[in-house]
Amino acid sequence: MTWGRAFQVTGLMMILVMLALVPATAQDEDPGAAMASAYTSLLEQVEVGEWQAVWTAAKALAAAGDGLALDAMTADQVYMLGVAHYYMMGIAMDTAVSAEGLSADRLAFAEKTADMVFGRGEAEAIQIIAFGEEVDLAEYVVEGKKTVVDFFSKFCPPCLAIGPVLENLVNQRPDLALVKVDINRPGVQGIDWQSPVAQQFSLRSIPHFQIYDEEGTLIAEGQAAGQMLMKWSQEVE
Numbered sequence: 007m008t009w010g011r012a013f014q015v016t017g018l019m020m021i022l023v024m025l026a027l028v029p030a031t032a033q034d035e036d037p038g039a040a041m042a043s044a045y046t047s048l049l050e051q052v053e054v055g056e057w058q059a060v061w062t063a064a065k066a067l068a069a070a071g072d073g074l075a076l077d078a079m080t081a082d083q084v085y086m087l088g089v090a091h092y093y094m095m096g097i098a099m100d101t102a103v104s105a106e107g108l109s110a111d112r113l114a115f116a117e118k119t120a121d122m123v124f125g126r127g128e129a130e131a132i133q134i135i136a137f138g139e140e141v142d143l144a145e146y147v148v149e150g151k152k153t154v155v156d157f158f159s160k161f162c163p164p165c166l167a168i169g170p171v172l173e174n175l176v177n178q179r180p181d182l183a184l185v186k187v188d189i190n191r192p193g194v195q196g197i198d199w200q201s202p203v204a205q206q207f208s209l210r211s212i213p214h215f216q217i218y219d220e221e222g223t224l225i226a227e228g229q230a231a232g233q234m235l236m237k238w239s240q241e242v243e
Contacts, residue, residue, distance in 0.1 A: 082192065096123025131176050132184045138191030138201035147222045148183035154235065155216040157187045157209055159197045165213045171239055178242045 099120040102108060108116060135141055147153045156172055158165035169186070176184040189209060190198040197212065198204060207214070215231035218224055226234050 085192075092123060096120050099123070131182070132173060132186070134186045134188060136187045136189065136203045138189060138194070138198055138203055140202045140206045141187065143185070143187075143216070143218075144222060146185045147218045149222065150220050151181055151183045152220060153183045153185060153218040153222075154231075155185045155187060155218070157189055157203075157207065157212050157214040157216075159188065159190045159212060161190065161195070161197050162212050168213055172235065175235070175239050175242060179238065182238075 096119065099116040102116045103113065103120065133146060135146060143155060146155075154172065154176070156165075156169070158169065160166065172184055176182045187203060189201050189204045189212065191201050194201070199209065214228065215226075215235060216224060217226040217231045217234060
């Protein structure tokens with residue numbers, strides 16, 4: 007997803023499983039109370055961790071009502087509030103599709119929106135993941151394509167310089183997919199060498215590349231992967 011799949015695929019699957027647990031709301035129920043009820047029915051069943059922050063944001067929304075002041079919240083609180091809304095949008099669209107009765111235009115929009123929220127459909131050619139947290143790259147390797155993994159930080163000038171080159175390469179080669187692993191945790195200034203994902207892969211320099219074949223087997227890493235990418239880039243120029 008475009009916001010980089012900040013949550014792991016397991017989290018997405020949990021939401022999909024819980025879709026059926028959100029109760030229908032009476033039309034005459036207060037909208038604020040209805041939203042709070044839907045949030046509670048869905049999110050109180052989620053284990054602690056990242057989703058606990060979503061649940062907290064949902065409760066803050068229900069408590070604040072129309073008087074919600076975003077400028078009085080921290081950046082992380084506003085972010086998690088947005089995430090809560092994002093998933094509620096997907097749930098609403100899925101529910102509307104299941105209820106039937108939509109016009110053709112609205113049905114198409116609802117299906118497309120729900121698929122976007124829950125990451126369904128064809129895998130994206132370019133994904134941004136991790137944001138400092140540990141990752142299981144096997145979940146992001148695209149079956150049937152060679153997958154390029156680019157470990158980067160927005161505070162790394164060489165990373166920023168090569169990023170567009172890699173994206174251009176993938177856009178011109180339908181047999182390639184690109185997974186960009188952001189090693190920086192939110193709010194950390196400078197290259198975050200101490201982040202969980204940087205420690206997980208023992209990163210000492212970036213950009214750092216890995217290349218997986220169509221079956222998900224690692225075939226090149228580091229300098230060898232960089233040379234392979236340079237060769238491919240020259241071929242598409």
